[in-house]
Structure formats: structure tokens, C-alpha cells
Amino acid sequence: MNKEIFMDLLQAREFKAVRSILNVMNAVDIAALMSELEDKELALAFRLIPKTKAADVFANMNNSMQSYLVEIFTEKELKELLDELFLDDTVDLLEDLPANLVTRILEAVDQEKRTKINTLLNYPEDSAGSVMTTEYVDLKKTDTVRQALSHIKRTGIHKETIYTCYVLEHRRLLGIVSAKDLMTMDDDLTMEELMETEIISVSTHTDQEEVAKLFSKYDLLAIPVLDQDDLMVGIVTFDDAMDVIEEETTEDMALMGAVTPSEKGYFEASVFEHAKNRIVWLLVLMISATFTGMIITKYENAFAAVPLLVSFIPMLMDTGGNCGSQSSTLIIRGLALDEFEFKDIFRIMFKEFRVSLLVGAFLALANGLRIFLMYKDISLAIVVSLSLVATIIISKLIGCTLPLFAKKFHFDPAIMAAPLITTIVDTCSVMIYFQIATMIFHLSV
């Protein structure tokens, strides 16, 4: 849909045309289109969306648009919206609204829904409980396929997903039946005969990242959430899992780039917020880089005697940093994908050690040859090459172990990425370099 045409029609108050456009567009695209409107136009346009689609569009809007709409809605409009909105989307909305609007919403829903919302709001942030919905299809084990289908026809329309159905007995989960089974199996089979009893479930307190991993591992559409008494309280659906995966990847990448993760988009966050999210890391890293500087100062005599030594510092520091980043990146990603765990540390170290020997030998040779040809100085070539091999071995070992230790001690392994590793490795490489140089050139410190 062309934005300009839509705006023009809206401003010309061509409601019929606007309505028919909104009628065929899907909710995600309508929300994106509306994000470009002024507040007043937004309210007008929102009221022209077909009733059946309005809640879905609302759920796809950003926070400031939602706040504005909740604020200007009449009581009746708000009630209509909340009736259509899935419970998990309502909770998402409440988590980000200012307090006065939260009160408005809680007053607009009935007692039963209010209780459910309050329960959901009480689960820890980023837990399965906080992202789940309590609307799902429940069946009895004695139901036949025919009965199940007619039960769904009567009650299913307001459930977020009806493709995975849950066979319950006194709120205890006995088994899972897919809509595919219901649609393709014999009408007289009972749920007890059909249901899958090896159930993959999570608890209300399971971290959302763990939940999301189960989705991609088992290709699930929904996962049941059980409370501490093993009673079923809700489901997490695959669209929420996809959002979580995206969110967690963004967070990991920010950390790996030495930025404090933020939930706001790039343009959404102000210049001041951006600066705040970056200064802390820069400060920490700057201070540790200062140590590297101090070590260099200690060897002032060395580079006074052989000034050329200084010119290899950037190459050694960078190569060390890059080698360390390579290892830490692979380990961080492997940990995120559950490819290995802490107990594999020795296997990993041994592998990285062998890789670093190969890489080190190759780079040292290339570099040593270059230095010898350029400066005709065999000692210098040997000093730089030896330092390079040692730096590469140490960088790779530091790069692969630190993320594993972070994981072991329940930190996010992503903090042990390029920036931090680089700074740590810098100090090591400069120390190794000058140590080797003073030895080979017989310099005094």
C-alpha cells in the first residue's frame, strides 16, 4: 500500500475508500502504516479498521501508539478492544503502560479476566509465565474426534492457537492431540487413543530463552506451561517464541559489540540513551587498556634501543585480539545453540590449541619472512614471529575458556566477546613481546 495515497484519502475524509483499503490489508502492515500518522489521524484511522482486525492491529503497534489510543478511547471502545485482545498481548501492553492507563484498563475488564491478568503480571520478567496465554483448547480423554471437533467449533474461535489441543483431567495434563490428528483421523477414535503422552512442557518460571530453544529444537507450535503443582496454567505460542529468539539474538549481539542491550530500536532510543548504553563498557575497557600502556612504559629502554620494535605493537595486538575474538565468538554461539557445555572445556581447549599451532605457524612464517626481507634483521624476525605464535596460542585459549566460565557462573557468555577479549589479550601480547625482545636483544629493562 502506498503511504501517500493512504494519507491523502484519509485527509480528504474518503472514509469508504480508506475502509476498503484497511479491509484487505493485513494487521502487521496496517500497524506499520499507522506508525507514520500524526496522533489525530491515527485515532481516526484506527476507528476505520474492521472490528475483527482492530485488536490484531493494536497488538502490532509500538508502545507510544498504544498508550495514546488507550488514553483517548471511550469506555466502550476500550472494552471492545480488550474483549478481542488475547490475554498475553493484554499483559504485554500493561507491562509498558503508565500507571494511570493500567488502572483504566484493569477497570474496563471483568473480574475474572482481571484476576487472570494479575496472576500473569506477577510472574518474573522473561519467564514462561509472563509470556504465556491462558487461552487454549482443552479436551477430555473420553472425547471422540467428532466430539472434540464440535467442541472446538463452539469454543475455539477466541483461542490464540487451536492447532495443539490438551487432554486434561482435573487440570492435570494427560496428553497432547494435534489439530492435524483431529482433522485426518477416524471420527470415532477417542482422545485417549490418539494422544501423545511423551509431553514436552515448561514451568511458569522457566526462562523464556529456554522455552524458545525447545520450540526450534522440536519444531513446536505451542508448549504447555505447568505450575508448581504440575497443573496446566497456559501455553506459549510459536509467534512469541520467534519474538524471544529475535530479542535474545539482538541482546547477544549488542553485548558482543560492547553495548548495554536496550529494548528500544535504534531510532527510538535518544542520543543520550545511546551514549549511556555505550559509555560504561568503553570506560571499563579504556581502563584496562591503560594497563597495557603501563606495561609498555616499563619497557621504555627496549624501544629506545630498538625503535622499530614499537611499529609491530599494532600488528601483534590486533592479531591477538582477532584470534581471541574468533574463538570466543564460536564458543558463545555454540553455547547459545547448546552445542556444548562447561564439561567440554578440555576438549575445546585441546582443539583450540591445535588450531592455534597451525594458524600461529602459518602467520609467523609469513610475517617473519616479510620482516627479514624488509629489514634484513634475523633477530627482529625471530622476536616478532615467536611473539606472534605465543600471542595466538594464549589468545585462543583465553578466547575459548572465558565464555565457558561466564556460562558456568551464570553470566551471559556474550559479554566475553571481541571487545573484552581484545583488551585482555592486548596486555598479554605486549608483555610476551617485550619479554621475548629483551631476552633476544639482551636489553636491560
Add this chain to the structure above:
Amino acid sequence: MNKEIFMDLLQAREFKAVRSILNVMNAVDIAALMSELEDKELALAFRLIPKTKAADVFANMNNSMQSYLVEIFTEKELKELLDELFLDDTVDLLEDLPANLVTRILEAVDQEKRTKINTLLNYPEDSAGSVMTTEYVDLKKTDTVRQALSHIKRTGIHKETIYTCYVLEHRRLLGIVSAKDLMTMDDDLTMEELMETEIISVSTHTDQEEVAKLFSKYDLLAIPVLDQDDLMVGIVTFDDAMDVIEEETTEDMALMGAVTPSEKGYFEASVFEHAKNRIVWLLVLMISATFTGMIITKYENAFAAVPLLVSFIPMLMDTGGNCGSQSSTLIIRGLALDEFEFKDIFRIMFKEFRVSLLVGAFLALANGLRIFLMYKDISLAIVVSLSLVATIIISKLIGCTLPLFAKKFHFDPAIMAAPLITTIVDTCSVMIYFQIATMIFHLSV
């Protein structure tokens, strides 16, 4: 399931017990369990899996297990497996098998399936055509809900997903009906009345990454694939989309850590392969770091006169590198999420410029103060602080623009991450530093 118990039962030839365990476990876990078995045990265990589950387990196995099984299977076993295997999984399998086994498989399927497989194999790698399946539910626009449901009951069982149904007329896609609609709407409504006509589709040549993005944007379960004549040829299902997202993220992270991406897992790849995937980048970066070294050599007189200057090189280089990485990481991630595009470059540069002023001022102040207090040298403090501000501004501008240019020229923006940015920024920071130093200390070069 406890691995040891399973092994013991298998070795003791307790087939009944093994079979009943395999009966309740799900396909993903069985595949994981089997990956720990020796070849011979693997063949034995695989034959004990219930027929209905065997193809699903097979699809979840790694390549070497699949190759082994295809090789030892009898003609009959192979036929049975291929009958149950979804077409997209069959194509995945063929793409990774040695040629003699490919021939074996193509001979085992019937003419019709062979033609379909060959068509799928001919689509470009990583295109929608290569990941799609040709098995989907098609309906006619005159079908009623009742007719549609009975059509699905007859034919649906072998379709990979039946949750999104396609209304076709002469293979042209008229609209989409969800299984939810079929299960909850009135039995006498026709597909024409029910169907969604604003269709999100892709072409056979669309890149799989673009396809995956549509899934998370619109929370889709399946997406129809059209050929060049706009005729429907298949669907991509959400489980494939999730795999693609995971694969692409892994690839991006590897690139951002200066590693050539590989499809093999960490332990799966040999030491030699690991070394090969890392050396190229290290070599390129090492050569460019050598330039930084040469620039330093040019200013030999400067640090001969003021040796302390050398000790601030690591801090400036690291801070510049980190600032650049911060910006490039945010931009790379934003591009991956379609948060912005090349045309936003000036808006982004302006934002990064303001952020760098704030960050620069803060860090320069902290650093200048420290240097002044430690060395009581106001000129030195000014030189380092000014260099720091200039470095930070330039790093952030380089860091934010390079990924945008990469995208513009159809490279993967992820290559413009920490390692490359760091090396480029290093050269700049050292140049700026010595330029300012020679000016303020009135040194001759």
C-alpha cells in the same frame, strides 16, 4: 531417556523393551540418542523404531548417520523410508549425499516423485525453491467448509502442514484459508467467502533469509511459493524458516568474529578446517595492521623525544576499535531486522555524530584528568584527550557507514564488524594521535 540404560538394553538384545522406549520418545530425542551409537547398533536400533516415526527420526539425523543408513538399507527398506519422508527433507538429504547414494535413492522412488525431486534440486542454493515442499492442501473456491474438511480428511495425512490451505484455480492462487477458519466457521460457507485474498507469497528464487523474515514479521505457519508465471508450486513451512533464522544468525556471528562461516558444528569440523576458516581473515587483518605499524615508524622522532607517547597507543587504538564496533554492531543488527536501509545513512550519521560527541567528551575528560594528575603534564593531557575525541568521532562514523555501504553493494553487512572496523580505525587513530602530538609538542617528523 538415560543413554546408558538404552545402550545396555540394546546390547542385551532386549528388543521389546527398546521398542517400547522408542515408542514413547519423540523423533528429535531419538535422533540425538542414536547419534551416540556405533554404526552397527545404529542400524539395529533404527529398525526397531515404529514405522510411523522412522522417517521423522531419519530427517532429524546428521549427515553421516543418514549416509550410513541409506547405504546399508535393503531396496524395500529404502522405498518405505522414502514413501514417508517429506519431499523437502528428501531434497535436503540428496544435497549432502555422495553421488552413488543419490543414484540409489533416485532409483527407489517412482517416476513422478523423481521429476519433482529433480525440479527442486535445480533451484539455486538458499532460495525459497530449494527449501520448499510441494506437498500442501489445495481447495477449490466453490468448496464449502464441510467439503474442505472431508477433502483434508481424505488427503491431508501426508501433507507437511494442513494448517494453511490454498484456494487454487488452474494452479493460480486465489486465496488462503486457515485450518482455524475451517474448524470454527459455519459448515456451509464457501472458500470464496472465507478466504483471505491479500496474500503474502514469495517466488522460487527469493533468498531464504528474506523468506524467514516474512515468517517472523507476519507470524506465519507457511508461505506459498509461486513460479515465474505466478503459478503456485509449493510452500515453505515455519520449521524450515526457524532453521534458516538460526543458520543465518550463526553465519552473521561467525563473520562478525572474523571466521569464515561453515555449516559444520564446532566439534564436527576438523582442526585443519577450523584453521582454514580463520587464517584468511587473520592474514588480511594482519597486513592492514602492518600499515598502522608503518605509520608509527614514520613518527619515530616523536616518541624518541617524548617516549611516554607510546604508552597511550593501546588505549587509543582499543577505544577507537570499541567505539567503531559498537556502532557497526548496532547497524548490522538493525539491517538484519530491516529496521533501516541505505537511504537512512545521513540520519544515522547525524545520530552517531551526536552520540560520539557525548561519549568523546566524557571519556576525554576522564582520561585527561587522570593523565594530568599522574604526570602533571597539561600538554600531554591535551594531546591524548583531543586525539581521543577525534578518534571516537571518526570511529563511530566509519563504524556506522561501512555496514550500510556493504548492504548497498550486496555484501553481507556482517563482514563490517569488530575485526575489520578495529583494524581500519587503528590506522586512523594512530595517524590522528601523532599528528596532534607533533603539532602541540612542536616536534619534527
